[in-house]
Amino acid sequence: MTSSEVWDAETARRYDDDSAEMFAPDVLDPAVDLLAGLAGDGAALELAIGTGRVAVPLAARGVPVTGIELSAPMVAELRRKVDEATMPVSVGDMATTTVEGEFALVYLVWNSLSNLRTQAEQVATFRNAAGHLSPGGRFVVELWIPPVRRMPPGQHAVPMSVSEDHLVLDTYDLLTQQCTSHHYRQQPDGTTRYGAGHFRYAWPSELDLMAQLAGMELEARYADFARRPFTADSESHVSVWRKA
Ligand SMILES: C[S@@+](CC[C@H](N)C(=O)[O-])C[C@H]1O[C@@H](n2cnc3c(N)ncnc32)[C@H](O)[C@@H]1O
Incomplete structure (x- = not known):
């Protein structure tokens, strides 16, 4: 059971068009650069992978990407771009679903953590992310600061x-x-x-505590994927935690 809304086929069909600005190179390229750098020679796991907006270009950079996604229709849209053998995806809740393998990088972008509307599920997601990381691996979250x-x-x-x-x-x-x-x-x-x-927002300090509970510590926090400095006026953040 999850508190997330399950995105339907109509929402999935419209997703890429409705989110066109998030597919623009000036948005995607810095994200893929940062994630590819953190993955290094290792593999990546995207929680809430959606239609593969980030995963597909990251895989094109040579990083093997696996996904977890709650909405089967979103995965069906991803399958128009890449097959299961190239990018395996498990349909399920990111707070509880596990996949085979150990990853250098787990990431959760575009505010998707907040789709889970309870603190307990968000804490569980940090634990689940940490459970998939190899020692020293990184968990990256992109989340908005509530205005x-x-x-x-x-x-x-x-x-x-x-x-x-x-x-x-x-x-x-x-x-x-x-x-x-x-x-x-x-x-x-x-x-x-x-x-x-419908979303649950959380401040960066609350996420740091979730990371700590999961055995990770903050390595870096930026305002965005272009690594601009995070300040009191930032409207979002990209945070990197490292597993001990
Ligand atoms: C804003 S979209 C982001 C998709 C993709 N990561 C991207 O950047 O384009 C949010 C995604 O989170 C998924 N989602 C919501 N709750 C989820 C959950 N509990 N577990 C896994 N995926 C979830 C939705 O189905 C949707 O695909």
Whole structure:
């Protein structure tokens, strides 16, 4: 049983188009560079591998990549790009699913840790990641910093993206660390498509404690994959923990 929403076939079919900006070379290249460097001559495991946005170019760089993914339709989309022998993927929950092998690198990108909406499952995911790492291996997480500084008292929604054809409003429950992301997308026929995602946010310090509980310690924290410095104004972070 997982607290994550299971992405359906329609969401999976639209994923690459709806996320086109995340496939742009200026977004992907620094991510693949950093991950390939950390993997070295070893293998990588991507938790929540999705349609292979990062895994496919990382494999093209010569890193063997295995995946765990909750949504079978997302894996079906990945299979249009790469076969099972080249990139094995287990369908299951990243908090509990295990795969064969030992990895130099386990990674979990684009805010996907927050798809698990309980602290216990997020802690379990760190333990699961550490369990797949060889000694000295790295766990990399890319996660957003909740923009609660943008919310004056009495306001509970934050505009995350505003354009003619796509409006995103995030609402927050500060007591339970829950966030709902409301997406309004204009369709070619002029109608509006609404979709919502539900998340649990966590601060970097909470993740450091999860890593510590799993036998890992922080090695580096950047604002992004281009390794810009992480500051109090950063809106996301890329963190690297090393297994003892
Ligand atoms: C934002 S997408 C990221 C996909 C891919 N990593 C990428 O960067 O494009 C989030 C992914 O997390 C998956 N997911 C959500 N909860 C999960 C869980 N508990 N275990 C494994 N995968 C999960 C979703 O099905 C989806 O494919």
